[in-house]
Amino acid sequence: MNSQFVVDLNSKMNNPYAANPGEATVMGFEILKTSDSGYNNVYTLTEDESRDPPEAPPQLQQTLLSYPTNVGSPSSLPLPQSAILNHLYIENREPQRSVVALGFTHRFRAKYVTAVLYKPVQRRGTTSI
Template sequence: MHGSSPSWIQSAIGYEDGCTEKGIPTMITWGYGGKEVAVEGSWDNWKTRIPLQRCGKDFTIMKVLPSGVYQYRFIVDGQWRYAPDLPWAQDGTGNANNILDLQDYVPEDIKSISSFEPPLSPESSYSNLPLGAEDFAKEPPLVPPHLQLPLLNLPASHMEIPPPLSRPKHVILNHLYIQKVKNGQPVVALGSTHRFRAKYVTVVLYKPVQR
């Protein structure tokens, strides 16, 4: 239900954010476009319209409210609106308002979290025997065959088995080098090579390391 308002944003002087008050922190979000968005609700008997702050494509505001059930509506560019993806109901005059139910909110007990002690690890997790000479004498596991077919910079004609995928067009290769000297200042160098098809671009950044 849409309705017009002669002054869609009233002065919010005297309105406090409420973060210092005891209550339930609640995020109210409008994600259906508009240039200017405000919200009003039954938490103060519809007395104050509070502008929402743009956050990317959405408009949001954080309110701290006591436990209870509230009705609220958005004012988008001067028109009454409601968010259809949130709980809503019609009032006695037929206007659609969103519903905010904070009755079942359970606050976190910080003291219980700070006094929490993790359980001890089971003894079975430390029962593995150390590796012996027989373990080191075994042959290493075989490499999966598809890892023996590199696709980068290798023509398909040189392979006994053609690769399942085509050669990638874009490849990035990074190198990090740290030089440590006894009497001088160590240097860190970062090299980044970009290949796109047959073109290569290499950038090297280096700077001394402060001891």
């Protein structure tokens, strides 16, 4: 019989593609009855997850602002790593200065453009310059 609907001996229509999956099954695709205990796994912390993340990934520590400048040769800077592109870099030096540097490196076609912003910072406990 090529019809989707089958009439049984009691004249009831049976649809093998019924919306209720309990009524019709396809061989090899039976619905398994599972208990709720399989879905309530307790999340446990490992020692890696209990530690605080590092302040910045190690790749971001070596930015173009970290390298010493050479006035005579502008091509002396190395190519930036792809990890430092499109990240804002804040210069963090131990001997605190009255100026903070913000840097951003962006790739434009085959060249790399680094914009640097220097901003004076008034530290706590010091007088203005």
